[in-house]
Amino acid sequence: MWAGFVEGTQGYLVQHDDVLVRTSERAAKETAYRVRSALECAEVGLERGEISERILRLASEERSTVRMIHSPAPCDLAIAMSISGAKFDGLVLGELSLQGHVRSVRGVVPILLEAKRQGIKRALIPAYQFDEASIVPGIKLVQCFNLDDAINGGHSPELTTFPPIAPQIHLHPDDLDEPARGAYDQAAEAVAAGRHVLLVGPPGSGKTMIARRLTLALDVPTVEEQLEIATVRSAAGLEPRAGRPFRAPHHTASYAAIFNRGRPLRPGEVTLAHRGILFLDELPEFPSTVLDSLWIPISEGVTWHATRGMRMPSKATVIAAMMPCPCGYDGIEGKVCRCTQRRIDAYWKRVQKVIGQLDMVEVRVPTRY
């Protein structure tokens, strides 16, 4: 019986009886607490003392130096099953509540992909994650709602032809009025050619509406790309979604949230935008640390985490938006710009470098007043 966990966007497998010695003491204690409580609520025919003793035996081996498991929660169910003496030939995934309910886990898709790579044919998963898990072909899924279910072998889910992925809100360029439509066409052409785009226009000209529709300018994702997109969402604990991703982090978003530096290590915005669009509205408002760091992950299509020896994908098209000047109306017919030339120059100077590094195509979004 295998357990599994995710780090970054990579799934890993671990033997169920190795988990508690491959995680920190604190995480091992928390895991043991959940597992003990869940086992006490389930009908496993074990006395309290016996449960504690068996958990202690698993945890008392020498702490391993093999890759530490930072988030062992997906391994709860496998540990509890092994203590109860239940067997399952394959991978077992599920976090346990104190009452013994099986909760969803982060990273089902990457963990199953790793299981498949290692030749595992069956997986017992939280019932609620069947749709997400069935994206990975070639593994027979069994589902469970609680620990009792799991100990009794789980339920075979009903067969579905294709995972019913939640559709994205329907957007179409035809909804755009002229002249925004003209700007969309120009931007779409650049995006289709693999370029990054800077939309420049006054407030209310429809820059965000144009950007939201630009995922349609990219080809329909291939099956391989769909798996990559689903892997990233799953690793972030998000449900699968059809189509290419559109991510729009606010300019106040932290550096860590954008560049995958959180703890535990999980996908940030550049990775969540993988194979889709990273929209940066009000580009000059982003901190210079973010602007200066953008081009490496975007141009290389990958972010590196040297200390953990890990990488995450970040192949995204950047769509940035800004106004022609701080007040928004420089050069706009029928409007008066109140900015000094010095302010306008400073506004553009903030973004000059990143525009050059990403070789962005500038598209002016005109508007009628």
Ligand SMILES: [Zn+2]
């Ligand atoms: Zn102005």
